[in-house]
Amino acid sequence: MSKYIMFGEELLQWLQNLAKESKVLAPVKEEYGYTFAEWDKKSLPGDDYRNTLKPPKDLFFPQHETLLKYEKIKGENPLVEVPDIPEDKRVIFGIRPCDASSLVLLDNIFMGEDYVDPYYEARRSNTLIVSLVCRTRGKSCFCEDLFSTKGSDILIIKVDGNYLVEILTYRGEAAFKGIGSKEADEKIVKKADKLKRTQEEVLDKDIFEKLRTIYDNPIWKQLQEKCVNCGVCTFLCPTCHCFDITDDKRGKKVRSWDSCMFASFTKQASGHNPRPTGTERLRQRIMHKFYYFPEKYHDIACVGCGRCVEKCPVNLDIRQVIEKIRGCLDEKSLSAI
Amino acid sequence: MSVLNDIKLKAKELLEKGDVDVVIGYAKGTLNGKCTPYFVRNANDVENLVWENGCDINLANYLLKISDKAAVIAKGCDTRSIVNLVKENQLDRERVVIIGASCPSTESCQKCNHPDPVIADVFLQGETKVNNDDFSDLESFSKLPSEERRNYIYKEVSKCIRCYACRNVCPACYCKECFVEENLPAWIGKTTNTSDNMIFHLTRAIHVAGRCVGCGECVRACPMGVDLSILNRKIMKDVKELFNVESGLDLDTKLPLNDYKEDDPQYFLIGGEKCE
Ligand code: SF4
Ligand code: SF4
Ligand code: SF4
Ligand code: SF4
Ligand code: SF4
Numbered sequence: 001m002s003k004y005i006m007f008g009e010e011l012l013q014w015l016q017n018l019a020k021e022s023k024v025l026a027p028v029k030e031e032y033g034y035t036f037a038e039w040d041k042k043s044l045p046g047d048d049y050r051n052t053l054k055p056p057k058d059l060f061f062p063q064h065e066t067l068l069k070y071e072k073i074k075g076e077n078p079l080v081e082v083p084d085i086p087e088d089k090r091v092i093f094g095i096r097p098c099d100a101s102s103l104v105l106l107d108n109i110f111m112g113e114d115y116v117d118p119y120y121e122a123r124r125s126n127t128l129i130v131s132l133v134c135r136t137r138g139k140s141c142f143c144e145d146l147f148s149t150k151g152s153d154i155l156i157i158k159v160d161g162n163y164l165v166e167i168l169t170y171r172g173e174a175a176f177k178g179i180g181s182k183e184a185d186e187k188i189v190k191k192a193d194k195l196k197r198t199q200e201e202v203l204d205k206d207i208f209e210k211l212r213t214i215y216d217n218p219i220w221k222q223l224q225e226k227c228v229n230c231g232v233c234t235f236l237c238p239t240c241h242c243f244d245i246t247d248d249k250r251g252k253k254v255r256s257w258d259s260c261m262f263a264s265f266t267k268q269a270s271g272h273n274p275r276p277t278g279t280e281r282l283r284q285r286i287m288h289k290f291y292y293f294p295e296k297y298h299d300i301a302c303v304g305c306g307r308c309v310e311k312c313p314v315n316l317d318i319r320q321v322i323e324k325i326r327g328c329l330d331e332k333s334l335s336a337i
Numbered sequence: 338m339s340v341l342n343d344i345k346l347k348a349k350e351l352l353e354k355g356d357v358d359v360v361i362g363y364a365k366g367t368l369n370g371k372c373t374p375y376f377v378r379n380a381n382d383v384e385n386l387v388w389e390n391g392c393d394i395n396l397a398n399y400l401l402k403i404s405d406k407a408a409v410i411a412k413g414c415d416t417r418s419i420v421n422l423v424k425e426n427q428l429d430r431e432r433v434v435i436i437g438a439s440c441p442s443t444e445s446c447q448k449c450n451h452p453d454p455v456i457a458d459v460f461l462q463g464e465t466k467v468n469n470d471d472f473s474d475l476e477s478f479s480k481l482p483s484e485e486r487r488n489y490i491y492k493e494v495s496k497c498i499r500c501y502a503c504r505n506v507c508p509a510c511y512c513k514e515c516f517v518e519e520n521l522p523a524w525i526g527k528t529t530n531t532s533d534n535m536i537f538h539l540t541r542a543i544h545v546a547g548r549c550v551g552c553g554e555c556v557r558a559c560p561m562g563v564d565l566s567i568l569n570r571k572i573m574k575d576v577k578e579l580f581n582v583e584s585g586l587d588l589d590t591k592l593p594l595n596d597y598k599e600d601d602p603q604y605f606l607i608g609g610e611k612c613e
Contacts, residue, residue: 031562032496032561032562033562053560053561054498063498063528063529064527064528064529064530139368139369140368225374225376225399226373226374226375226376226399228398228502228505228506229505230500230501230502230504230505230506230558231498231499231500231501231502232500232502232558232560235498235500235560236500236560244527246520246523246526246527248523248526254526254527254528256527256528259500262501262518263518264514264518278402309367309368310368311560313394313502313505313506313554313557313558313559313560314373314374314394314506315366315367315368315371315372315373316373317366317367319367320367
């Protein structure tokens with residue numbers, strides 16, 4: 001598809017035009033970090049913008065959402081009220097490519113073969129994803145490809161102070177129709193290609209084969225020792241998607257984020273807990289991301305955004321977990337000792 | 338000899354003699370300025386221990402998780418939390434060797450009056466700045482118009498994503514089943530609306546009343562920058578004024594709110610005597 005080159009001014013104008021028919025969400029600086037909020041229609045994210053504090057899953061699969069309301073009426077059938085399917089058109093501008101690709105992973109869950117979540121699906125189909133490539137990786141980032149196009153309708157790369165705009169989908173193309181921008185010349189495209197080729201190598205996240213053999217390995221106990229089983233790493237992870245559904249007293253069914261790291265997550269009504277300690281919980285988190293998810297959907301459920309690295313209160317660094325797992329002995333070698 | 342060196346020697350000795358199975362301390366973390374909890378089981382690994390600015394996570398918490406004989410490298414606040422855990426019958430004092438050392442922190446905790454351990458089996462003294470916390474922050478806060486005070490609390494509470502990191506790192510929050518997880522019936526909704534968040538934070542603040550040692554771990558742990566230490570500090574000040582007790586300073590004084598005396602001040606109760 002096409003590639004265009006735009007000055008900052010042109011980019012602003014294009015976004016301002018989009019903002020006339022859609023709600024444009026962009027990274028907005030708040031007291032403690034960036035968050036996706038309604039764009040001020042004036043500025044592009046500053047140089048200090050690394051990524052948003054919360055992942056964008058929130059915009060499709062909100063932390064809590066009312067699925068239905070019901071009311072008992074004496075002698076009659078209960079009154080059930082289903083919330084409207086969201087219809088507003090949105091543009092997410094300035095999302096990072098790692099996060100854009102996380103949406104494709106989430107699609108497997110909420111728009112999969114067995115089940116389609118109408119709220120998630122509506123938000124996905126109403127939203128145009130315009131991602132902005134990072135200039136360099138942050139200190140906790142380990143995405144495989146800085147320029148990943150997965151999940152984006154449009155990918156924007158800053159080259160020599162201007163913006164190279166790569167149109168990736170028909171939806172992206174439609175949003176770009178009638179814009180008088182210059183097609184990018186070969187020189188710029190080549191320059192961008194060079195940037196793409198010269199990325200630093202990062203940690204290889206593929207530990208699938210190793211995980212197959214270490215389910216009962218003592219390494220899990222060591223790895224989890226300092227973990228306090230909070231929800232930071234999962235709530236802030238763009239790919240984590242576990243939820244709970246509860247009834248509130250006023251007849252609302254609410255779906256809210258849950259976390260495999262919580263002790264209560266697998267607790268059964270009898271009081272029995274099949275994942276009784278932190279060992280089973282950390283193993284679940286890692287196995288889900290790097291074994292079960294790839295086994296089912298052929299992709300790792302970690303995009304390397306680094307949020308869990310940055311915010312874990314005890315600095316349990318998933319990059320170290322991956323390395324230690326890669327280096328540990330598998331069950332066969334262990335039993336041979 | 339530096340404190341760190343002495344820590345390493347002591348840790349090594351304890352492990353080699355078999356007095357303990359594990360020494361809990363800190364190692365260098367993977368992020369700038371942050372150290373990470375470290376469990377030494379092999380005497381050679383004591384070399385990875387550090388004792389420097391950034392060793393701030395309250396380690397008392399881990400003693401509850403571990404069943405082996407353990408030594409812990411503890412600064413002022415960790416020892417105060419240990420004292421409270423012993424007093425609340427959560428921890429057997431005999432099971433823990435406390436390698437006490439003066440707090441190495443140079444930045445955080447400006448309001449800490451007790452950087453040195455309050456109990457220890459060995460005490461390694463370093464240089465510390467002893468502060469004088471006079472609760473002046475509370476004084477200025479209480480002078481603000483109520484609207485402003487309310488707005489501040491609302492603003493902090495509304496940032497919360499209910500990840501419970503603050504609760505899980507807190508040595509005073511060790512309940513096997515916290516009220517937020519009770520669901521028959523549920524005490525609190527699972528949303529992150531301000532009202533649900535408020536119930537969580539106010540209830541937690543009351544639950545740790547007289548037990549919070551002001552270690553600041555709940556604030557440091559929060560990924561969203563929620564700072565409600567003003568609530569904890571207000572209660573801390575009240576406990577000090579009403580019962581003349583600072584939490585966790587010695588093993589003998591009873592925790593004020595875990596104990597009942599007939600002449601307890603109770604004008605904060607509904608229908609209680611009037612405050613002068
Ligand atoms: S596991 Fe961590 S680094 Fe990977 S996507 Fe989730 S938050 Fe980002
Ligand atoms: S954020 Fe850290 S401490 Fe919390 S559950 Fe995840 S790994 Fe454990
Ligand atoms: S908030 Fe209250 S119920 Fe929950 S762990 Fe803390 S003290 Fe226990
Ligand atoms: S409430 Fe906060 S400051 Fe008080 S003991 Fe718990 S973690 Fe420390
Ligand atoms: S750590 Fe912060 S975000 Fe998490 S529950 Fe506590 S106050 Fe809320």
